[in-house]
Amino acid sequence: MWGTVETARRAESGAQRVSVRLDGAEAVSTAVAYGALTGYCTAGDRVLCNTTAVDLALGTGGEHFVVARAGEGVSFEDSAGGHIMKLRYTPLQLEVTAVEEPASGHHEEMASARDLGGMPVVCCGLHSQVPLVTAAVKEALPSASVAYVMTDEAALPMAVSRLVPKLRASGLVDSTIACGQAFGGEHEAVNLYSGLLAARHVVRSDVAVVAIGPGIPGTATPFGHSGVAQGQALNAVHSLGGVPVAVLRLSFADSRPRHVPVSHQTLTALGSVALGSALVAVPVLEEPMRSAIDDALEAAGIWLRHERCEVETGPLPDSRGVEVRTMGRSFEEDPAFFLAAATAGTLAARRVTG
Secondary structure, three states: OEEEEEEEOOOEOOEEEEEEEEOOOOOOEEEEEEHHHHOOOOOOOEEEEEOHHHHOOOOOOOOEEEEEEOOOOOHHHOOOOOOEEEOOOOOOOEEEOEOOOHHHOOHHHHHHOOOOOOOEEEEOOOHHHHHHHHHHHHHHOOOOOEEEEEOOOOOOEHHHOOHHHHHHHHOOOOEEEEEOOOEOOOEEEOOHHHHHHHHHHOOOOOEEEEEOOOOOOEOOOOOOEOOHHHHHHHHHHHHOOOEEEEEOOEOOOOOOHHHOOEOHHHHHHHHHHOOOOOEEEEEEOOOOHHHHHHHHHHHOOHHHOOEEEEEEOOOOOOOOOOOOOEOOEOOOOOHHHHHHHHHHHHHHHHHHHO
């Protein structure tokens, strides 16, 4: 649907949020413009918006997206210097310089990279777990270099994340890598395996955190959700000689029984998708929460393949001003979720120090 930009905010990390009055609409709506795809907007611009997310009343994706601006060219005319395409064979396919290419300046390191050398990699099921993991790593080991490796099973533009710019500005994340069809990282990788190798050999990370972007799709079926990506990431880390660390998605406040006390997505990722052994960080919580979590993990057969690592819980690590919520809930409303992610970060930091 076409509309007119009324106000345009300053772009942040590749994304610009604008106020748009759609043709025939009384109210003003918010839309997101990605500079790499459409260029940035100014007040008065005529823009074509994809309104599907708002029409479907989606949560994370509940904004319009600018598809094109009328009357001028877009940024596709600017060469990135590489020859790898993302969003391939779509009208929005985007040229990037992948970290594996000679043009990146890192081809030599990537050509010889074969393993992670025992680097701990924390594999998350949700984007909102990333700041909790990284805060715990930095609190336990302030000198650690941490990379966020984003996969392409949820949001594709890293710029859609409001957390990533704050994590970079606060120092909780030291570098970002976008894998597969995801784009917008400081480094672009053709797939998760090379993204992980780049985290180790290009940006010299001590710890990597793998997670999907915002907006996890789910269908209330065992495998029809983006949480499967957590199991795939654990497999990649295992095969590359890293130390896979799994974050449990816990909740005692979610209204959906399939996510209480351990999300069915986590149980599928660990019980059916992950083939190699991983370290599973289990927070030590008070009863009856502790027993409920233990029973769920035991019943799913998680310990037949993975290693249980209990981590004592205390106050949440310092998030350096980065506010974290999950499904709209705060720490006070759902402490198990937050503590589970933080303990995984603590466990990874301990692996770095031996």
